[in-house]
Amino acid sequence: MDTAMGESSMPGPLVDTGLLERTIAEALRGGGEFAELFVEDRATSSARLDDGRVEELVSGRARGAGIRVVAGDTTGFAHTADLTEPGLLSAAAAAATAARGGAARSRRAALPAEPRHYSNDVLVVSESVPKAAKIELLKCADDSARSEGSAIRSVSASYAEGRRRILVANSDGLLASDERLRTRFYVQAVAAGDTGMQTGYDAPGRTMGFEYYDEFAVDEIARKAARQALTLLDAVPAPSGRVPVVLKRGAGGVLFHEACGHGLEADLVERDASVFRDRVGERVAAPGVTLIDDGTFAREWGTFGIDDEGQPARANTLIDDGTLTDYMWDLVRARKAGRTSSGNGRRETYQVLPMVRMTNTYLIAGDTDPDDIVSDTEFGVYCVQLGGGQVNTATGDFVFGVTEGYLIEAGEITRPIRPAQLIGNGPAALREIDAIGNDFATWSGMCGKSGQSVPVSSGQPTLRLHGLTVGGTAA
């Protein structure tokens, strides 16, 4: 089998159309009303610098197909790394056995001769850039972070680039392909001082090729991480209890990703595991709050041409001026509900089933000057960066870490605070928004759900929440 990665932006299909048709026919032979073949070819490359030394370069490759058969309420699934005719037909038979639904029948879905191809507009394919040039970027980041101050004790930097070609064919006659290149650069700095060791990091990710580095200078990423670690050396304990919280643009999107995004995923709604169930048309947030999930957001970390069920990416309004308008859908649940998918069916690899996932989720800007939001706040916490978060979608309770935050005292941003956890409830937090800035920024991260991790971004203007519980240690 040829496993070389093509350099052209329009590679030939991963599996030819005739074989796709025969595989789908095999998958439907034991019954079942829907069958899908998802083929993936992935190559990743990364390198890490730590303690001033390029420790290792890693590259990986994987290729395979996942086949699912839907029969009634049951989905049968099998996957294989063998893309030959015997490999695909045997996986199709295994998926059909797992579904075991309905009466056996003979059905053949006619597919178009060529897949409809999507891809992001990559200017420089990362694989075409010599590894030595990428190593230089790591060294530059190391130097830049250390130049911020002698208290910087250690620096680690890494880059990761991935190229993923997918091909989706299903028994509805869909045949589509997509090629996605993603790039991310990561810097972590550790500073040592009287208060012990503090860390800072920055890791923007984009759906781009090597031109990523035109948009993000690695020395800037490194300096940002270093400055954050140095700032935290002077941090005071975070307050404990309920206080007003101002989220700087970009910093708080993850709050809305956790606090409401997950609860608006149709699979969780269906399972009665969402506080937003049966609430479409109701007011769920303060006026002025509009929440959008947008898989088409140019070059953002969670962007794609088609989702992993072959559905074109879309921009979907979830909350419109405070009113819940819709959930996010994948294809199978949308079929069951007699509607169209919202383009939110995603999977980490061909080895797992797709589910409803967010893409780039953001709140749109309002019209208040962000400086006025701070000066209007007598006392509170100003969040510049949030770390990971977590939500129990059934209750709406969420937590997430403030990795860079400051006190607001008498309307001024004053002292940095030690990392602390924010805790709240999704629907309550949406109602607590009492100021919306006229600025905007995004943040990229990896979102985990049921063991699958996918790239997502979130965004928001500077916002104030009237009250949120901060879990600090200050008296």
Added chain:
Amino acid sequence: MTAELLEICRSVAASAQVGEQIEAYAVRTRETDIEVFDGHVESLSVAGIDGIGVRVVADCRQGFAWAGTLDPDVVRDTVEDARDNAGFAEPDDWNGLAAPDDVAGVVAADLDLWRDELLSVSTDAKVEFVLSLDEALRGADTRIRGVESASYGDGAIESALASSNGVEAVLRRTRCSASAAALAGAGDRTQSGYGFAVGRTFGALDPDEIVAMAVERTVRMLGARQIASRRIPVILDPLVTASFLGVLAAAFNGESMLKGRSLFQDRVGEQVAARFLQIIDDPTDDAMMGAAPHDAEGVPCRRNALVVDGVLQGFLHNTMTARRAATTTTASATRAGFKGTPGVGVRALSLSPGTKTPEQILAEAGEAFYVQGVSGLHSGTNPISGDFSVGAEGLLVRGGTFAEPVREVTIASTLPRMLLDVVDIGTDLTYLPGSTAGQTLLLADMTLSGS
């Protein structure tokens, strides 16, 4: 099958050129996953995953590459990728694979990790198990209004390792688990709680236990509300103790220590925990789900006492970090499947066996906060400073029994403080999937943030 994997690894190792060390690690996994929802099978997946990771060390430079297949052509390309990658890394005198000397001296434990029985259970029997688990949970208590999910998963994992240094190791293990989550209460007063069971074979899973656990953890939280901030003694549920141990594990990591990032930096021989506390990583205890006869470099595993009577004994090492720290490996090389190089980690971390039943601990605690679940533990903990602030839910304890349920609060302290603050350890050691086990733990005052 394991023999076939070993042959593949041997042939890769044999392709080492002059001045080169090569190690291959091949894995084959067979898995079944079943999800039940609303009384029917929502998804059933039966699948296998193959893969190989190849490490090349030449001129003290290390390169790595992996592939999600054992196809011979791809494996050959993967070796080339690893070789090419090594050329771009910077030399480090400590780089290198495990040597025959590292493997000598300790005999690999004879562990009971593989059960043929699991492979002979039919998929139908597994499906039936989850369907009846779902049904049993639905009918277990009038306050349970639904089942959020019921699932079953198992795996038979075989791996082999061979290097040009002549180190070889094979491993076979089976595992299976089942879990179910219940829902109770309406609207924004909803509570959810899960129960689970884990074992090496199908017969080890007791559905009644899973149901009882899910019901208890859901129903006792009905009516939970935020309480006012305070300082209060905290009792950790065994699952929560195990989660905290998972975070604490980084402090024993020899690689982190060498890079100046362990919170136990320069503290060997010092009191780091309460005087009656022992912390042990023992992969040779086959009751622990992470047990293994050898580590990810093929070195036989051993029992490592990390904290004895509250005193820090040392750090965990693989062969590379051991060379750099001028010590010997503790056989603590771990790797995340075939896609990564060996790092350092724990496999079977637990605290010394306790002396009091959970009931005794509750009775002696006075007014305390019993933590049933934490959230944001990894994002909320700074592994270097040890500061943590995590979301928590649970119950107030008064007069030896559970009182009001509590949600939407955080608890905050530092890991070093917490180890010194351990007051009592329960006898209820609970084994979990992953690399830790936990028991009920009573800790002195901690900051609770609420309204």
